[in-house]
Amino acid sequence: MSTIESLPTGHAHDHHDASYLTPKGGFWTTIIDWATTVDHKKIGVMYLVAILVMFFLGGVAALAVRMELFAPTAFEAGGVIKNQVLTGDGLAGGYQNYNRVMTLHGLIMVFLVIVPSVPASLGNFLLPLMIGAKDVAFPRLNLASWYIYLFGSMFAILAVLLGGVDTGWTFYTPYSTTTDAEYWRVVWMVLGAFILGFSSIFTGLNFVVTVHKLRAPGMGWFDMPLFVWGIYGAAVIQVLATPVVGITLLLMIFERLFRVGVFDPALGGDPVLFQHFFWFYSHPVVYVMILPGMAIMSELIAVFSRKKIFGYRAVAFSSLAIAGISFIVWGHHLFTSQGPVGAAVFSALTFLVAIPSAVKVFNWIATLYKGSIDLKTPMLYALSFLFLFSIGGLTGIYLGALSVDLQLHDTYFIVAHFHYVMMGGTIIAFVGGIHMWWPKMFGRMYNEFWARIGWAFVFVGFNVTFFPQFIMGSQGMPRRYADYVDEFTIYHVISTVGSWLLLVGFLIHLFVFLHSLVAGKKAPPNPWGALTLEWTHTGPTPIEHNFHHEPVVTHGPYDYDDVPPPQTRPGEFPMPDPLPEGAERH
Amino acid sequence: MTSPVLAQQWLQDQLLTEPGSTGAATTDGLFMFITWISIVSFVLLMGAMTWFVIRYRRAGGRAPIRSASHNTPLELTWSIGPLLILVVVFFWGFHGYVEKMSAPAGSEEIVIRGFKWGWDVTYDSGKQPSELAYPGVGAPDQNMVPVIKVPAGRPVRLRLYSSDVIHSFFIPDFRVKRDVMPNRYTSFWFETLEDNPEPEVIPILDETGAPVIDPDTQQPMTKLQYPRHVVYCAEYCGDSHSQMMAFIEPVPEEVFQEEKYMVTVFPTKWEFGEYIWQRQCSTCHSVDGSGGTGPTWKDIWGKTHKFSNAPDTVVDENYIRESIIYPQVKLREGYGSDMNSFVLTEEEFEGIIAYIKYLSGEEPE
Amino acid sequence: MSTISTDSGHGGPAQDERPYHEQYHAAHHFRNRDHEFDAVKMGVWLFLATEILLFSGMFCAYAVFRMLHPEAFINGSHYLDVEYGLINTLVLLLSSYTVAAGVRCAQVGDLRGLKRNILITLVCGVAFLAIKGIFEYGPKAMQGKLPGVFFSYPNAHDPNEPLWWGVYWVATGIHASHVIVGIGLFIWLYLRANKKHFGPRHYTAVEGVGLYWHIVDIVWIFLFPMLYLIH
Incomplete structure (x- = not known):
């Protein structure tokens, strides 16, 4: 790779050639080193572990929800989780426990998993490496954001240990400000979400400044890998949208504690104002979730088809367009509660945001054209993303169309839609990304065969779980129901069986990862033949401060036609014939 | 019928219930329009993807083939083309929405x-x-x-x-x-x-x-x-x-x-109370002694109950009235605060009091 | 590894007698001090953008409720003491001037001037809270002009006045909590200035806290007319 050690360096220290993973000393020294580290790579790895643990918890809740809906036997017989999973502190019967588990699933998956998932783990690890920086702009703030994440999660877990909340993850008032009045659970949960917001703001702020100020010499805005563009777009939204939910949640806490009345119609307040405030954050945050998934996609597609991303600028600008438009479409969550003028405006704007997302999909598929496509596990996940995200995106058209949305709003159709986008998009890309960068993060290869088996289970299980939900939704099955009429039984049964396939798939992945950590083959420095800066190290993992010298960038991130990948054997990755003398490059 | 019409009908039967109103019929037209657009776009996209993956797979170390890395006319086409279709969907949807919202005079x-x-x-x-x-x-x-x-x-x-x-x-x-x-x-x-x-x-x-x-x-x-x-x-x-x-x-x-204009006549007060119970109270309060979101009404009249936020109280007329108007004042031990205040007429209060007495065997049948 | 500087601020040979701000090196991942200063300043500006968005939620709530309950809000603003509000506005404006002057002192290396200006700003911040607490919050709380369920003022003109007081207390309360944080930051700055940490070559913290204080000031400049003046 043509990174030239050209910049003058200061007084030379001893060279730390050691991998960032090398223990600093004995067991406790190493633990303290990790707990106090300001190294973005270690923080990224710690985030990854925490997020996977939370994903497991949220997944257990999801399986419990599906189990209940598999056999929501009659009221008097007591459903599967009605009285068994969580003890209902003496509250006899009812659907309370289902509602709490359903809320728990939503809260964990949104606030603790998907929002931080890609940016905080892979983003933290890769962003400085990809732009040739030695760390993020504010390393201590980065560590603070990790501890704030833990701190906020503790409040959320406290609320669960006290019995859980049954508000739904959207906390709609006045239900959320009046339910369970004698307990503090809702306050703890909302406080947790409020604190997690700071973690999100600090991460986003750090990334924006890092991308602006710390790019290596020679790396202009359009020389950045598209991963950086996607993370950057998400970071901008995180910084600008999260404060609004901050004040909203703060007002809600005041409302619960002091009955201030801003969202309570009984006290002159306005519950729809809460919905506006909430979605002013929570719609943009949908793009905080998906943009990093798209960011990973651009890298996977380019690396495993050895092609320059088709229409690089269009993909980069579409990230910014999505970030921008995302702020003015929140009202499409309120089609059934607001007036016709607002509905018309928000419907039109919603269709506008569909275009940049569609453009990205078109460009990725066009990138495959004339490539050299290698169906390794990350690429299988990238292709699954195209499949699932297309379904998720196309079903968004139904929901943007006003008259159809009056039918589909708050039914399983919307549940299926956002699972196809959030899980089929972000989580699928995330899992693909973990596979791609696993060798770089841990220095070991994973077992390709078993990873592919895991992928097959996840892909099939996902569709079996969520596709029937579109059909029952368009037939009228409302969401957040603990019980349903007989017509929907067959769809719920299929869906639950699918959730078991998903479980098997993710367990296989977990096994593959653990096996790799214990007994995986040592990874070569650049197993996929990628061109971005994180693959330039001579060892499998990055060194402690990323680069010995500030790299100087002389080629684009995807010039696979002309630049042999760094740290690979000659001929390991086939190159096209060199351009004839005088021929023009595309 | 021709086969496209049959296909359309078959698909609609799978996805939607029988429409019941004039507005539903209009909405279904748009629903099916979007469905066909989605199916066609999805098949085209996945077809292209599958074809590229098969045709250009890295078999035997085959190298990528040089090709253009962008094409402005093509990219503009696939940006603006979908937008035009979406404009149609928007106006169609907005029209249907307004139709459902503004009621004609004399409804x-x-x-x-x-x-x-x-x-x-x-x-x-x-x-x-x-x-x-x-x-x-x-x-x-x-x-x-x-x-x-x-x-x-x-x-x-x-x-x-x-x-x-x-x-x-x-x-x-x-x-x-x-x-x-x-x-x-x-x-x-x-x-x-x-x-x-x-x-x-x-x-x-x-x-x-x-x-x-x-x-x-x-x-x-x-x-x-x-x-x-x-x-x-x-x-x-x-x-x-x-x-x-x-x-x-x-x-x-x-x-x-x-x-x-049907007038229902209730021979006794407790039957009127049962009528109120069925309409407003039965989701939470059972009358057979089983549990629920709220406590059962069976055999409670004259009994003394424990409360989580008030001293022990006997169930009498005043207690029942207070529990309906101010349900948060006395919360039965083991139950939450889910109940909201209910506004009832005097006859309805009378009915419910009589019904609760009846459930404890107090009121003559 | 070879970086252009030592790890954090405390580096340098032990025998270096120059003051802290002279021997200060940028953190290892920055090219030099200017690079670091630029990045920190951008970070502070972004943080301030989030602050503005936080308060804009409150302004938005005010607008909505004023539209829903105009009588309660017009009445409500008559209950506030414009005099104290005005005095507090002047106090904050003065402190904004002194904080700007403090940054200037740091830039030209006038450490005494810097300390003096930080002290005046600190006193202004405390004065703001004192005036607010003693002449506004205190009496209003005694009269029962409190938010929501705590409202017990007997002579209310409008049933929605508790809501007005809710907006008043929450908006000024969040602002006051920012003033308290600011006071803490100025104490920290003063202690560091006392140790000669700031000078022409290193005054990032002074600049950052100064920007923060300006935002606190500007938010009040909007809150004052919104709550006190518009009838």
Whole structure:
């Protein structure tokens, strides 16, 4: 790779050639080193572990929800989780426990998993490496954001240990400000979400400044890998949208504690104002979730088809367009509660945001054209993303169309839609990304065969779980129901069986990862033949401060036609014939 | 019929229920239009993807082939093309939305109050629906939901409000829902497709499920029932959200007029109380001693109960009245604070007090 | 590894007698001090953008409720003491001037001037809270002009006045909590200035806290007319 050690360096220290993973000393020294580290790579790895643990918890809740809906036997017989999973502190019967588990699933998956998932783990690890920086702009703030994440999660877990909340993850008032009045659970949960917001703001702020100020010499805005563009777009939204939910949640806490009345119609307040405030954050945050998934996609597609991303600028600008438009479409969550003028405006704007997302999909598929496509596990996940995200995106058209949305709003159709986008998009890309960068993060290869088996289970299980939900939704099955009429039984049964396939798939992945950590083959420095800066190290993992010298960038991130990948054997990755003398490059 | 029409019909039958209103028929047109667009785009995209993956796979170390890395006319085409289709979808959808929202003059108005957890329906005459039905969810003796009769083929406007949290009145067969807000009215309207609905003859059943026999003729009693459309609550509202249902039954005009002005006479106060219980209290309070969101009413009269936020109290008239108007003042031990204040008339208070006494064997039957 | 500087601020040979701000090196991942200063300043500006968005939620709520309950809000603003509000505005404006002057002192290396200006700003911040607490919050709380369920003022003109007081207390309360944080930051700055940490070559913290204080000031400049003046 043509990174030239050209910049003058200061007084030379001893060279730390050691991998960032090398223990600093004995067991406790190493633990303290990790707990106090300001190294973005270690923080990224710690985030990854925490997020996977939370994903497991949220997944257990999801399986419990599906189990209940598999056999929501009659009221008097007591459903599967009605009285068994969580003890209902003496509250006899009812659907309370289902509602709490359903809320728990939503809260964990949104606030603790998907929002931080890609940016905080892979983003933290890769962003400085990809732009040739030695760390993020504010390393201590980065560590603070990790501890704030833990701190906020503790409040959320406290609320669960006290019995859980049954508000739904959207906390709609006045239900959320009046339910369970004698307990503090809702306050703890909302406080947790409020604190997690700071973690999100600090991460986003750090990334924006890092991308602006710390790019290596020679790396202009359009020389950045598209991963950086996607993370950057998400970071901008995180910084600008999260404060609004901050004040909203703060007002809600005041409302619960002091009955201030801003969202309570009984006290002159306005519950729809809460919905506006909430979605002013929570719609943009949908793009905080998906943009990093798209960011990973651009890298996977380019690396495993050895092609320059088709229409690089269009993909980069579409990230910014999505970030921008995302702020003015929140009202499409309120089609059934607001007036016709607002509905018309928000419907039109919603269709506008569909275009940049569609453009990205078109460009990725066009990138495959004339490539050299290698169906390794990350690429299988990238292709699954195209499949699932297309379904998720196309079903968004139904929901943007006003008259159809009056039918589909708050039914399983919307549940299926956002699972196809959030899980089929972000989580699928995330899992693909973990596979791609696993060798770089841990220095070991994973077992390709078993990873592919895991992928097959996840892909099939996902569709079996969520596709029937579109059909029952368009037939009228409302969401957040603990019980349903007989017509929907067959769809719920299929869906639950699918959730078991998903479980098997993710367990296989977990096994593959653990096996790799214990007994995986040592990874070569650049197993996929990628061109971005994180693959330039001579060892499998990055060194402690990323680069010995500030790299100087002389080629684009995807010039696979002309630049042999760094740290690979000659001929390991086939190159096209060199351009004839005088021929023009595309 | 030609095969595309058959395909269209088959697909629509899989995805949607039979439309029940004029608005539903329009919406279904747009729904199917989007469905076909989605299917065609999805097949094109996945077809291209699959073809590229097969054709250009890295078999035997094959190198990529040089090709253009961008193409402005192509990219503009696939940006602007979909936008044009989406403009059509937008106007079509907006048109259908306005159609569902603005009721024509002279619509039959029905006022519906949502509460945790049920729908309280009032016809223009001030009367309530005479019939309750079991929707198939929850316990049959507890979850009886109102059957709202509407005049078939005539516009009906629903005016909605809530007395506690936000609910949403959702009629899948009419492809419409509207959020039900506290302290604010919302509304929508519909006109059912059945101009002349065909009734079914249904035997009348008693509480045990046995047919009721007419004492005069010794024949099982029957009634006419027209095809019904189910109503759900679509906005999450707590414990029994999934039981908060109702039925809409389009009936001929003369049947509707009869229903609208029907006066139900209750021979005793406790039977009136039972009527109130079925409509407003039964989702949370059982009358057979079983548990629920709230405590049972069986055998409580005159007993002393423990409270989590008040001293022990005997169940008497004052306690019952207070618990209905100010449910948070005394919370029974082991129960939450889910109940909201209910506004009842004096007759209704009397009825409920009599019913609770009756359930403890106090009032003569 | 070879970086252009030592790890954090405390580096340098032990025998270096120059003051802290002279021997200060940028953190290892920055090219030099200017690079670091630029990045920190951008970070502070972004943080301030989030602050503005936080308060804009409150302004938005005010607008909505004023539209819903104009009588309660017009009445409500008559209950507030414009005099104290005005005095507090002047106090904050003065402190904004001194904080700007403090940054200037740091830039030209006038450490005494810097300390003096920080002290005046600190006193202004405390004075703001004192005036607010003693002459506004205190009496209003005694009269029962409190938010929501705590409202017990007997002579209310409008049933929605509790809501007005809710907006008043929450908006000024969040602002006051920012003033308290600011006071803490100025104490920290003063202690560091006392140790000669700031000078022409290193005054990032002074600049950052100064920007923060300006935002606190500007938010008040909007809150004052919104709550006190518009009738």
